Amino acid sequence: MVQFETVIGLEVHAQLKTNTKIFCGCSTQFGKEPNENVCEVCSGMPGVLPVLNEKVMEYAAKMGLATNCIINKKSIFARKNYFYPDLPKGYQISQFELPICEHGHLNISYEDKSGEPCKKRIGVTRIHMEEDAGKNIHSVAENASFVDLNRTGVPLIEIVSEPDMRNAEEAVAYLKSLRSILLYLDICDGNLEEGSFRCDVNISVRPFGQEEFGTRAELKNINSFRNVHKAIHYEVARQIDLIEDGEKIIQETRLYDADKGTTHSMRGKADAHDYRYFPDPDLVPLVIADEWLAEWQAAQPELPAERKVRFEEDFKISEDDADFLTAEKDIADYYEAVLDSYNEPKKVANWIKGDFMKELNQSEVGLSECKFKPEMMATLVEMVDKDVISNKIGKDIFNEIFTAGLDPAKFVKDKGLEQNSDSSSLEAAVDKVLADNPNEVEAYKGGKKKLVSFFMGQVMKETKGQANPGIVSKMIQQKLS
Amino acid sequence: MSDVKLSTDEVAKVASLARLDLSDKKKELFAGQLNNILSYMDKLNEIDTKDVEPMFSPVEHTTVLRKDVIIKEHTRDEILANAPDSDGQYFVVPRIV
Ligand SMILES: [Zn+2]
Numbered sequence: 001m002v003q004f005e006t007v008i009g010l011e012v013h014a015q016l017k018t019n020t021k022i023f024c025g026c027s028t029q030f031g032k033e034p035n036e037n038v039c040e041v042c043s044g045m046p047g048v049l050p051v052l053n054e055k056v057m058e059y060a061a062k063m064g065l066a067t068n069c070i071i072n073k074k075s076i077f078a079r080k081n082y083f084y085p086d087l088p089k090g091y092q093i094s095q096f097e098l099p100i101c102e103h104g105h106l107n108i109s110y111e112d113k114s115g116e117p118c119k120k121r122i123g124v125t126r127i128h129m130e131e132d133a134g135k136n137i138h139s140v141a142e143n144a145s146f147v148d149l150n151r152t153g154v155p156l157i158e159i160v161s162e163p164d165m166r167n168a169e170e171a172v173a174y175l176k177s178l179r180s181i182l183l184y185l186d187i188c189d190g191n192l193e194e195g196s197f198r199c200d201v202n203i204s205v206r207p208f209g210q211e212e213f214g215t216r217a218e219l220k221n222i223n224s225f226r227n228v229h230k231a232i233h234y235e236v237a238r239q240i241d242l243i244e245d246g247e248k249i250i251q252e253t254r255l256y257d258a259d260k261g262t263t264h265s266m267r268g269k270a271d272a273h274d275y276r277y278f279p280d281p282d283l284v285p286l287v288i289a290d291e292w293l294a295e296w297q298a299a300q301p302e303l304p305a306e307r308k309v310r311f312e313e314d315f316k317i318s319e320d321d322a323d324f325l326t327a328e329k330d331i332a333d334y335y336e337a338v339l340d341s342y343n344e345p346k347k348v349a350n351w352i353k354g355d356f357m358k359e360l361n362q363s364e365v366g367l368s369e370c371k372f373k374p375e376m377m378a379t380l381v382e383m384v385d386k387d388v389i390s391n392k393i394g395k396d397i398f399n400e401i402f403t404a405g406l407d408p409a410k411f412v413k414d415k416g417l418e419q420n421s422d423s424s425s426l427e428a429a430v431d432k433v434l435a436d437n438p439n440e441v442e443a444y445k446g447g448k449k450k451l452v453s454f455f456m457g458q459v460m461k462e463t464k465g466q467a468n469p470g471i472v473s474k475m476i477q478q479k480l481s
Numbered sequence: 482m483s484d485v486k487l488s489t490d491e492v493a494k495v496a497s498l499a500r501l502d503l504s505d506k507k508k509e510l511f512a513g514q515l516n517n518i519l520s521y522m523d524k525l526n527e528i529d530t531k532d533v534e535p536m537f538s539p540v541e542h543t544t545v546l547r548k549d550v551i552i553k554e555h556t557r558d559e560i561l562a563n564a565p566d567s568d569g570q571y572f573v574v575p576r577i578v
Contacts, residue, residue: 018549019549019550019551020549020550020551020552024552025547025550025551025552025553026551026552026553027551027553033557033570034570034571035557035560035561035570035571035572036557038557038560039552039553039554039555039560040555040560043560043563045563051545051546051547052545052546052547053546053547053549054546054547054548054549055549057546074543076537076538081498081499083500084577085572085574085577088572097537098537136577137571138576138577138578139576140576142576143575143576144573144574144575144576145573145574145575145576145577145578146568146570146571146572146573146574147571147572147573147574148571148572149572274498276495276498279537279538281538281540284538284540284542284543284544284545285537285538285543285544286543286544287543287544288544
């Protein structure tokens with residue numbers, strides 16, 4: 001049996017968070033009435049001239065700096081020619097020769113299939129600026145298509161990777177890393193479902209050891225990281241099957257079907273990719289001044305990789321924890337805000353990774369709307385840490401105080417949930433448990449020392465989880481010795 | 482170097498990509514004209530341009546930028562008024578899928 005190797009390259013389109021479109025003053029605001037954000041430029045009227053939005057240049061360059069690219073001093077715009085009603089000019093303004101950024105790379109870390117931590121450098125071929133297309137609604141009944149140009153001309157950057165990835169884990173790690181950087185730079189929403197972060201997957205297979213790439217398929221329409229994973233697995237199996245059956249892979253664009261978990265051919269015309277790029281005479285070359293570049297470089301925020309190293313060094317937490325906590329900017333900000341109130345990095349990290357993330361993922365809202373503020377989280381961790389409440393009570397009440405945004409100290413006081421360290425009442429509970437379970441007491445004395453946890457559990461039940469476990473454990477052992 | 486660089490078939494293909502419907506006579510005509518232009522390019526190719534930076538535009542100034550500030554000068558009605566067909570909200574075009 002021939003063993004196959006998968007080769008993956010990724011193209012990411014990121015919608016930039018500017019106020020206006022790339023070449024005109026129309027608003028980019030989402031959710032407006034159809035064609036409300038449209039002018040003579042983005043509707044493609046004859047004789048109008050596009051003028052580049054300076055923020056688009058700045059954001060593209062910042063992404064280039066963050067991915068170790070060379071920022072080309074001179075870059076030009078090109079026309080990509082194709083006909084579709086959501087692109088009223090008959091061409092998309094993009095960059096072809098001389099894009100704004102080239103020759104970058106990104107270091108990713110991820111776990112492979114067997115859970116082993118891995119690191120890899122992925123090349124970033126280029127980043128270029130371009131305009132988005134509009135949206136069409138098709139009506140069979142009216143035999144017409146309805147065109148909304150609000151999105152036409154919204155700025156995008158396309159980030160093209162080298163074909164450096166060899167499996168789905170690497171591809172997803174690369175995408176997550178890119179998204180994380182875009183969010184740290186605050187230049188893109190990074191929303192896969194709503195399409196502000198879109199990924200196209202170029203994928204081929206070849207026998208191990210072969211230099212030459214196999215024929216690739218381009219997968220589109222993938223709107224979650226999990227689906228990137230599934231689409232790659234499906235496509236790899238499909239291509240290997242074809243080759244083993246002696247058939248040829250056709251170079252084509254395939255759409256991912258999230259419901260079926262399959263990919264299918266777009267069956268476009270053979271010449272659909274004949275874009276006849278040429279330099280756009282309406283736009284003059286863009287020359288980036290050295291002082292602008294220096295300014296942007298100086299204004300770069302701390303990026304995920306740097307923040308991770310700082311977390312490991314300053315907070316003495318593990319690399320895994322630092323990785324997890326810095327992957328999303330708002331989680332990292334939250335973590336640091338909790339530490340401002342209660343500086344126990346390891347303990348706070350455990351709560352955030354565990355119960356906090358569980359609740360956050362289950363709630364429909366993002367962290368920005370979360371009612372459970374960092375000071376509340378700090379209070380909770382401190383109360384558990386200082387034995388005001390037991391760990392179990394902390395976990396039991398978490399859902400309620402998280403959802404409603406309640407002060408844990410007040411909540412615990414009102415409900416009388418403080419940990420019981422009063423030895424006379426605890427002693428009564430221990431005595432009752434021992435008296436109720438004579439067989440277990442016998443077995444313990446006969447050498448089954450593990451039964452201490454059984455007695456602990458019973459005492460916790462008896463005291464509704466409020467018993468101080470340290471005191472109880474000591475008490476049980478004393479009484480049974 | 483007066484050999485044919487562009488066949489009438491290639492002219493037909495480019496025309497169809499540009500959504501132009503050309504008669505056979507026009508294809509011949511344009512193939513001839515385009516071949517003349519391409520032959521002239523050969524003449525230009527005789528010049529050594531090894532150390533010349535490519536010129537992408539005859540316009541000499543560079544880097545024209547706008548501030549990222551919203552400008553709205555026309556209502557939707559005014560924009561849609563230029564379309565061959567609209568329903569007051571959308572541009573309406575022959576069905577594409
Ligand atoms: Zn506009």
